[in-house]
Amino acid sequence: DIQLTQSPSFLSASVGDRVIITCRAGQGIGNFLAWYQQKPGKAPNLLIYAASTLQSGVPSRFSGSASGTEFTLTISSLRPEDFATYYCQQFNSYPPLFGGGTKVEI
Amino acid sequence: EVQLVESGGGLVHPGGSLRLSCAASRFTFGSYWMTWVRQAPGKGPEWVANINPYGNEKYYLESVKGRFTISRDNAENSLYLQMNSLGPEDTAIYYCARVGLYRGYSYLEYWGQGALVTVSS
Numbered sequence: 001d002i003q004l005t006q007s008p009s010f011l012s013a014s015v016g017d018r019v020i021i022t023c024r025a026g027q028g029i030g031n032f033l034a035w036y037q038q039k040p041g042k043a044p045n046l047l048i049y050a051a052s053t054l055q056s057g058v059p060s061r062f063s064g065s066a067s068g069t070e071f072t073l074t075i076s077s078l079r080p081e082d083f084a085t086y087y088c089q090q091f092n093s094y095p096p097l098f099g100g101g102t103k104v105e106i
Numbered sequence: 107e108v109q110l111v112e113s114g115g116g117l118v119h120p121g122g123s124l125r126l127s128c129a130a131s132r133f134t135f136g137s138y139w140m141t142w143v144r145q146a147p148g149k150g151p152e153w154v155a156n157i158n159p160y161g162n163e164k165y166y167l168e169s170v171k172g173r174f175t176i177s178r179d180n181a182e183n184s185l186y187l188q189m190n191s192l193g194p195e196d197t198a199i200y201y202c203a204r205v206g207l208y209r210g211y212s213y214l215e216y217w218g219q220g221a222l223v224t225v226s227s
Contacts, residue, residue, distance in 0.1 A: 043201050043203075043219060044214070044217060046213055053208070055215065089153075089214070095167050097152075098151045
C-alpha cells in the first residue's frame with residue numbers, strides 16, 4: 001500500500017495568511033493525487049485533482065503542486081471559510097488511501 | 107446538480123449485517139465508477155470499495171474483503187454496500203461518491219451526505 005504522510009497535522013493561522021500543507025507519498029505516484037477540504041459534519045469536498053488542477057467552482061486562492069513524491073496544497077490568503085481539515089488522496093494504485101489530515105485552526 | 111443520497115445506516119450488533127443504499131440522480135449513473143468511503147468518529151476518510159460502470163470490476167479495502175460486497179443497479183440508479191460480519195471497527199459514517207476521471211486521473215468529485223453505521227452490543 002502507498003502511504004501518504006501529511007504535515008503538519010495541525011496548523012494555527014490567521015485570516016490573510018499564506019498556508020502550505022504538504023503530503024508526502026511513500027513511493028512515486030506520478031500526479032495521481034487529489035486534495036479535499038472537510039468541515040465538521042460535512043462530507044469532504046474536492047479542491048484539486050491531478051496534483052494541480054483546480055476543481056470547477058473552487059476559489060483560485062487554492063493551488064496544488066508536485067515535486068517527486070512531495071505534494072503541496074497552498075492557500076494564498078486564508079479566508080474565514082477556509083478553516084477546516086484538509087486531506088490528500090492518491091489514485092496511483094489500489095487501495096487509494098488518504099493522508100492523515102491537516103486541521104487548519106484560527 | 108448531482109445528487110447522492112445514502113440510506114440504510116443504523117445500529118447493529120457485532121457479527122450482524124447491514125445493507126447501505128445510495129440513490130443517484132441528475133447524472134447518467136451507468137457511465138461512472140462509484141465508490142464507498144467511510145470515516146470513523148474523529149478519524150480521517152478511509153476508502154472502502156470501488157465498482158466500475160458495468161458492475162463487473164470491483165476493488166476492496168483488504169480489511170473488508172470477504173465481508174463487504176459492493177454492487178449497483180444501473181436501471182435503478184442505485185449503488186449498494188452489503189456489510190456482513192460487522193465489528194466495532196466498522197463503526198463509521200459511510201459515504202458514497204462518484205469517481206471523476208480526466209485524462210486518466212481519478213478523484214472523488216461528488217459525495218453524498220453519509221449514513222452512520224454503529225456496531226455495538
